[in-house]
Amino acid sequence: MSPVATRAKLHVAMVVFQTGYAGNHVIMRFALNLGVSKLVFPLYRTIIALSVLAPSAYFLEKKERPGMNTSLLIQFFLLGLVGITLNQGFYIFGLDNTSPTFASATENAVPAVSFLMAALLGIEKVELKRRDGIAKVVGTFVSVAGSLVITLYKGPTIYEPSQRIMDQSIVNGGSEREEENKNWTLGCLCLMGHCLCWSSWIVLQSPLLKKYPARFSFISCSCFFAVIQFFGISAYFERDVESWKILSGGEVYALLYTGLVGSAMVFAIQIYVVERGGPLFVSAYLPLQTLVAAVLATFALGEHLYLGGMIGAILIISGLYLVVMGKSWESQALIVSRQQQQRFVYSATDEDGDEEEHNKEKRLFRRNSHSRIRGYESNGQVVEKKKQHDGLFLQKSKGQHLLTNTRILDAIVRSSDVRPTDTVLEIGPGTGNLTMKLLEAAQHVIAVELDKRMVEILRARVSDHALQHKLTIIQKDVLKTDFPEFDLVVANIPYNISSPLVAKLVYGSNTFRTATLLLQKEFSRRLLANPGDSDFNRLAVNVKLLADVKFVMDVSKREFVPPPKVDSSVVMITPKEVKPDVDVREWLAFTRTCFGKKNKTLGSMFRQKKKVMELLSLSEAGIATNASDVVEEQGDNRLLCLDTDASVFKERVIGILKSNGFEDKRPSKLSHGQLLRLLSLFNQAAIFFHSLPMDLHDY
Numbered sequence: 001m002s003p004v005a006t007r008a009k010l011h012v013a014m015v016v017f018q019t020g021y022a023g024n025h026v027i028m029r030f031a032l033n034l035g036v037s038k039l040v041f042p043l044y045r046t047i048i049a050l051s052v053l054a055p056s057a058y059f060l061e062k063k064e065r066p067g068m069n070t071s072l073l074i075q076f077f078l079l080g081l082v083g084i085t086l087n088q089g090f091y092i093f094g095l096d097n098t099s100p101t102f103a104s105a106t107e108n109a110v111p112a113v114s115f116l117m118a119a120l121l122g123i124e125k126v127e128l129k130r131r132d133g134i135a136k137v138v139g140t141f142v143s144v145a146g147s148l149v150i151t152l153y154k155g156p157t158i159y160e161p162s163q164r165i166m167d168q169s170i171v172n173g174g175s176e177r178e179e180e181n182k183n184w185t186l187g188c189l190c191l192m193g194h195c196l197c198w199s200s201w202i203v204l205q206s207p208l209l210k211k212y213p214a215r216f217s218f219i220s221c222s223c224f225f226a227v228i229q230f231f232g233i234s235a236y237f238e239r240d241v242e243s244w245k246i247l248s249g250g251e252v253y254a255l256l257y258t259g260l261v262g263s264a265m266v267f268a269i270q271i272y273v274v275e276r277g278g279p280l281f282v283s284a285y286l287p288l289q290t291l292v293a294a295v296l297a298t299f300a301l302g303e304h305l306y307l308g309g310m311i312g313a314i315l316i317i318s319g320l321y322l323v324v325m326g327k328s329w330e331s332q333a334l335i336v337s338r339q340q341q342q343r344f345v346y347s348a349t350d351e352d353g354d355e356e357e358h359n360k361e362k363r364l365f366r367r368n369s370h371s372r373i374r375g376y377e378s379n380g381q382v383v384e385k386k387k388q389h390d391g392l393f394l395q396k397s398k399g400q401h402l403l404t405n406t407r408i409l410d411a412i413v414r415s416s417d418v419r420p421t422d423t424v425l426e427i428g429p430g431t432g433n434l435t436m437k438l439l440e441a442a443q444h445v446i447a448v449e450l451d452k453r454m455v456e457i458l459r460a461r462v463s464d465h466a467l468q469h470k471l472t473i474i475q476k477d478v479l480k481t482d483f484p485e486f487d488l489v490v491a492n493i494p495y496n497i498s499s500p501l502v503a504k505l506v507y508g509s510n511t512f513r514t515a516t517l518l519l520q521k522e523f524s525r526r527l528l529a530n531p532g533d534s535d536f537n538r539l540a541v542n543v544k545l546l547a548d549v550k551f552v553m554d555v556s557k558r559e560f561v562p563p564p565k566v567d568s569s570v571v572m573i574t575p576k577e578v579k580p581d582v583d584v585r586e587w588l589a590f591t592r593t594c595f596g597k598k599n600k601t602l603g604s605m606f607r608q609k610k611k612v613m614e615l616l617s618l619s620e621a622g623i624a625t626n627a628s629d630v631v632e633e634q635g636d637n638r639l640l641c642l643d644t645d646a647s648v649f650k651e652r653v654i655g656i657l658k659s660n661g662f663e664d665k666r667p668s669k670l671s672h673g674q675l676l677r678l679l680s681l682f683n684q685a686a687i688f689f690h691s692l693p694m695d696l697h698d699y
């Protein structure tokens, strides 16, 4: 979808939000007039909202939902407390002591308060010297002023409707609460608390959404905690059983409206727009509800339209227009500045980039390569000094070679067989050249990137295309990260972690269809080697035990910025459907022993004194761990009494090799079946290869 269409969607969403919410004040007043409990009503209302949001979260975000942890749970608890429990609690007490018009009018403070909060927290950039910054500030205040004019200035009648659609008594529920029973000071204080809570909620959603970008799950978690909080408060304060009963149809309607529209719909739209347009976009629209309320009052209730209402409406709409223009100028300015800073990284791969563009980039890169290469240093200090000149320094220590050829990026995505319903795991997205292609092809992308600078560029680039809802960024070392669920992997990985990374994918607990990886050419050749090939090795034997590896294509080093020293290849790893029944740790330790000197025969390898002693101590430890298996398999306690005499132990090892025809064999010539059989023979004879937990780097 084009950015213009996406923005139009946000405006429509906010108009729907404000129209739905404008009715909420009236319905809430109606419910209070019916005598509902101010504590139990919000509980029921939030339960209704949760019952709509939770199934959507469960079914729609099954794959993309990030894992939960204690810190997130605490944040959701606080968000539920501030955004829902206190927010609604203050509102309902405020409304009860004032009037719907007054409550709606005070909410117009939310844009200014949230703007201030967002600016102070650095979530919203305010450049008062730039036209976008001025437009945002002036626009916010103009629309707030407009809503105040509607509320405070009546002026002469300019339109008198001839008929009314609704009877005022329907809205008022027949009996208004007595004016003298209202405590306006308490009401005003509560409404101020409500505005503060709402502003905080809008603003705080934005950073947390970046960590937990599954909207429905996000809001359902907050709602869930709010239900618990409301329940706790109501159970403590509302002891009268009658207050818990729903007594009339009117209460049911009020609950359904406020739960479904005032909460579920409003929560969902709010978080959708905060994610795509930022907090200011949401709050700037709030004054619109005053306008909607005035229009409703005129056409539904037959109230007169006064000059104040007209002036206020014009101000609100002009203010909104200014804010929206400011946001649009801001993103244009951002794109231009980013393009200037990172031209060499970006434009060759932008969506409309072509071959000619790519070559231009490479010429530009070569011409400037002197200064750029100086930027490609692992020395932190030099990098820090140069960063200010070039904008982005690519670090060798992090394997930062960016693939810039659009044709190759497209070919990688095509060959990965990604489907529109897939969640793709990308390791090392860098500035997002491959990520942008993956976002087009897949339903969701989970990108794990170590470098914060890359994450910032990636995030901004994806936001410019309004695709952030399709991307989850995990800013961590991929080797230390537990992956959420994904369907396949597509990545141009940092070459310095190829081996442990491939091991993590193949031997890890995640199930996936395929992993299409761009690897150093030599590494990919080792991975592709088969038993009997001169280059068959431990990496290949281990990976191919559990997966098939297929060559996809070679990629020249010239296609990268900056070019690495070696060429690359793309391979596809497909996990086997049926996996051999073997203790993985035993297998990995066994192949480490066998492939230490892969061209020696097994006989000469296992005759070495050092190897025998090593195996003897491992087997002693292994017996302790595997004793029950050995007894079960052998039914013979003799085997548990392992000879501690090295020469007898060595004879036992060689005896197994000899009697099974392995003594003169070289490990690199053996098939997986043969190697598995040999390992099983050793283990049955209580000879073990592994005792300690292994590290990924041992693979």
Ligand SMILES: C[S@@+](CC[C@H](N)C(=O)[O-])C[C@H]1O[C@@H](n2cnc3c(N)ncnc32)[C@H](O)[C@@H]1O
Pocket (backbone or CB within 6 Å): 398, 399, 400, 401, 402, 403, 404, 427, 428, 429, 430, 431, 432, 433, 434, 448, 449, 450, 451, 454, 476, 477, 478, 479, 491, 492, 493, 494, 495, 497
């Ligand atoms: C070869 S670049 C690929 C960049 C991008 N995918 C492209 O094709 O243009 C590798 C990326 O992996 C990141 N990286 C390096 N080590 C990492 C690690 N341990 N965990 C996550 N990302 C890492 C680097 O910062 C870099 O952005």
